[in-house]
Amino acid sequence: MISLKELQDEFQRAVLQGETEVLDEINSSDKEQREVLLGVYQNAYGLRLIEFIENDYEKLGLLLGDDQFEIMVRAYIANTVSHSPNARHYGDRLPEFLKTHEPFSNAPVLGDMASFEWALNKAFDAADAEFMTLEDLASVEPENWPDLNFAPHPSTTRLDLATNVQDIWQALDDETTPPAIEVLDEPDRVIVFRRDLSSMYRSMDYEEAMLWDEMSRGVNFAGLNELSATYADEDEASMRVAGYLKGWIEGQMLAA
Amino acid sequence: MDEQLQKPEFLGFGLGLRPDHYSDILDGEPDVDWFEIIAENYMVEGGRPLYNLDRIAERFPLVQHGVSLSIASTAPLNMDYLKDLKALARRIEPKWISDHLCWTGVHGINLHDLLPVPYTEEALDHIVERVKRVQDFLERRITLENVSSYVTFKSSEMTEWEFITELANRADCWLLLDVNNVFVSAFNHGFDPMDFLNGVPPERVVQFHLAGHEHNDTYIIDTHDHDVCDEVWELYAKALKIFGPVSTLLERDDNIPPLEDLEAELRIARDIGAKTLPEIAMAATQ
Numbered sequence: 001m002i003s004l005k006e007l008q009d010e011f012q013r014a015v016l017q018g019e020t021e022v023l024d025e026i027n028s029s030d031k032e033q034r035e036v037l038l039g040v041y042q043n044a045y046g047l048r049l050i051e052f053i054e055n056d057y058e059k060l061g062l063l064l065g066d067d068q069f070e071i072m073v074r075a076y077i078a079n080t081v082s083h084s085p086n087a088r089h090y091g092d093r094l095p096e097f098l099k100t101h102e103p104f105s106n107a108p109v110l111g112d113m114a115s116f117e118w119a120l121n122k123a124f125d126a127a128d129a130e131f132m133t134l135e136d137l138a139s140v141e142p143e144n145w146p147d148l149n150f151a152p153h154p155s156t157t158r159l160d161l162a163t164n165v166q167d168i169w170q171a172l173d174d175e176t177t178p179p180a181i182e183v184l185d186e187p188d189r190v191i192v193f194r195r196d197l198s199s200m201y202r203s204m205d206y207e208e209a210m211l212w213d214e215m216s217r218g219v220n221f222a223g224l225n226e227l228s229a230t231y232a233d234e235d236e237a238s239m240r241v242a243g244y245l246k247g248w249i250e251g252q253m254l255a256a
Numbered sequence: 257m258d259e260q261l262q263k264p265e266f267l268g269f270g271l272g273l274r275p276d277h278y279s280d281i282l283d284g285e286p287d288v289d290w291f292e293i294i295a296e297n298y299m300v301e302g303g304r305p306l307y308n309l310d311r312i313a314e315r316f317p318l319v320q321h322g323v324s325l326s327i328a329s330t331a332p333l334n335m336d337y338l339k340d341l342k343a344l345a346r347r348i349e350p351k352w353i354s355d356h357l358c359w360t361g362v363h364g365i366n367l368h369d370l371l372p373v374p375y376t377e378e379a380l381d382h383i384v385e386r387v388k389r390v391q392d393f394l395e396r397r398i399t400l401e402n403v404s405s406y407v408t409f410k411s412s413e414m415t416e417w418e419f420i421t422e423l424a425n426r427a428d429c430w431l432l433l434d435v436n437n438v439f440v441s442a443f444n445h446g447f448d449p450m451d452f453l454n455g456v457p458p459e460r461v462v463q464f465h466l467a468g469h470e471h472n473d474t475y476i477i478d479t480h481d482h483d484v485c486d487e488v489w490e491l492y493a494k495a496l497k498i499f500g501p502v503s504t505l506l507e508r509d510d511n512i513p514p515l516e517d518l519e520a521e522l523r524i525a526r527d528i529g530a531k532t533l534p535e536i537a538m539a540a541t542q
Contacts (some may be wrong), residue, residue: 001411004379005330008362008371015367025374026407030446032474035443040406040477041369048368082366085324085337086296090368128302155303197304 014038016081025254049077049090056121059172060113072104088125091118109181112165116201119157119192123199126155126196130256132249146222150215150245151255155194158204158212160187166203195252202251207231208244261459263430264352267317269522269529271515274508278308280515281316283347287519288316290351292505295322298348299340306347313348319463319505320345322430324366325355327400328373328383328388338393345394345485351503352462354399354432357383357420362478374409375419378444386428398426399462401432402452404469404478416441417455424460431456433499434465435492436484440476449491458499466492467507481510483521489528496532504529505521 002010002025010022020035021121028034053073054061061069061250076097082090094116098104131153140148164182171178189209192201204212210231211224221229221241248254262501273281273299280286291312298309312318324337328482354398358370373379391398402420414422424431433456442449469481484492484506506522529536 001376004374004376004382005362007374007409007411008330008359009284011371012362012365012367015369016365025409025411029408029444029475034407035408037475040475041371044369044477045367052368082361082368083364085326085334085360085366086299087368088296088300123303125300125305126301128306154301194303197307 004019005029011041011068015041018042021223046074046077049073052087052090055095055167056088057094057114057117058168060110060116063109063113063168063178070096072110075101077105088121090223091121094118097216107181108183109163109168112159112161112163113169116161116165116169116190118194119159120201121193122157123155123192126153126194129154131252132254132256134246136250136256137245137249146220146225148221149218150221150248152212152216153253153255155199156253157192158216159190159192159210160209161190162187164188166190166201191251193251193253200251206241208247211241211244247256258449263459264462264503266429266501267319267332267351267525270317270319270376270503270505271522272321272505272507272509273309273312273318274512275305275308277515277518279313282308282311284515285516290317290319290503292319292321292507293348293350293430295320295341295344295353296324296408298336298344303428303495306503309348318350320348320353322355323368323370324360325390326358326360326366327386328357328371328379329359329362329448330382331364334388335393338390342394345415347412350364350432352399353394353396354430354463356397356403357423358399361413364446367398368403370403372403372405372407372409373415373419375412375414377413379498380419380422384427388522391427391429397429397433398443399430401434401465402437402441403434404437404444404476406444406477408445411416415447415455417452420458421455421460424457429460430462431460433461433463434467435495435500436465436467436469436488437478438468439488439491440478445474450494453491453495453498454481461499463503464492464495464499465507466483466504479510480507484524486498489524492525496529501529501533501535 007025013019016021019248023034026038028097050073064072076094080093094110095114098114104110162183164184166188168241189204190201191204214227215224224241225238228241270290270292271288273291283343296307305333350534356370361367438452466484467480470477470479504525508518
């Protein structure tokens with residue numbers, strides 16, 4: 001008799017690869033052939049994973065339309081199995097997949113949209129952490145400011161988007177006609193974050209994005225000032241850095 | 257585990273908690289006695305899902321129902337998953353923790369389906385041992401649900417209800433009897449659903465599930481996207497007579513209607529309960 005382990009191996013291969021050896025272990029019912037009954041599991045596998053991706057990438061689905069979306073997701077499913085007990089994680093590799101696999105990589109708006117939506121999903125249920133407040137900052141003695149380090153809140157993601165996907169996403173969210181897809185001369189530097197439990201996003205200019213990225217890598221306040229001074233008006237650098245910090249703190253983007 | 261079985265309390269009539277209904281639940285007074293959560297949906301790090309869950313847990317009894325325990329798998333138990341399951345239970349203090357008598361994958365892969373088990377002595381030994389380990393880790397009995405199945409295996413040596421009974425008694429766990437799944441599997445495999453209901457030990461059954469399904473002429477699929485059908489309501493009434501007052505949960509996972517529609521459907525269960533069992537009728541008037 002076939003062992004439980006062998007049976008499960010064969011069954012899983014039937015679901016994932018359509019192999020038929022497990023049919024030898026399965027009865028037909030009095031109403032239906034075993035091939036059809038096994039097919040219930042084989043069909044359900046794809047449909048369930050498509051549903052996971054639909055839930056996590058709603059706007060990508062709207063952008064592509066039902067037929068193209070299903071073709072795209074079926075390609076992802078053929079490339080990607082789930083290793084997580086949580087369906088929420090199945091779509092985590094979709095942005096990278098779309099950026100690295102033709103024909104999807106030929107349309108950068110797809111990878112951009114997936115990255116943007118995944119960042120919004122992450123902001124939704126990322127770890128909770130105390131926010132840095134303006135009072136926290138005010139309590140630091142001025143002589144200690146240069147050594148101050150900051151930490152992004154776990155809900156934040158910084159993205160450089162090659163296309164006008166932010167406008168497209170917003171139009172789809174507003175249920176209006178999205179603008180034509182456009183590849184931008186300069187990337188759209190976006191920060192996605194969570195404020196008062198809601199996922200938010202906004203663009204950053206070059207300097208703010210640069211400072212955010214360096215802050216995230218551990219550069220302290222003095223270092224941020226130096227970077228700012230090399231980028232623009234040296235005399236106002238510390239004022240500009242302080243202004244960005246205030247915005248980040250008010251946006252609940254920094255952890256305490 | 258205790259020698260004497262002391263079943264958890266009768267919770268009344270509950271609904272599966274779905275995000276579509278958060279605001280109606282939190283801002284209103286739904287006619288729902290308790291909620292069952294899909295555990296994995298709240299095994300996230302933070303943010304709004306856990307915030308909402310905490311608020312609902314303050315007002316309603318909760319039961320923690322998982323879909324990825326994979327108790328029948330020949331792959332090793334996923335201890336990281338079990339740690340997360342335990343942490344969630346510490347957070348919300350559910351009345352009990354349930355999952356399905358099935359496997360979801362092997363070799364580190366999750367097929368995200370409730371896959372069928374051969375009813376063999378080998379499978380029984382394997383699953384009993386795993387249930388005991390899970391219960392030791394979680395420091396409580398777990399509750400296992402019969403699934404809908406679409407195939408039977410040539411290697412099976414006993415009926416599903418014989419298998420479940422033996423499992424529950426040997427592993428000392430609770431049972432969640434999904435009445436719709438009994439109906440679906442009975443149709444698909446050509447057995448009498450009453451044989452199933454009469455074959456399961458009443459002292460082990462702590463919860464019922466009710467749900468809708470999709471009929472495809474030669475087989476039925478457990479889709480949770482329709483109202484409960486008349487035949488399942490009839491089977492539910494018969495189950496109440498056999499098992500007595502058992503906490504009853506209406507599941508809906510697709511084509512999810514407004515909360516008030518599900519409250520209305522749940523009232524059908526309440527009415528059947530009140531007509532079938534005097535204990536439930538008395539509780540309803542108090």
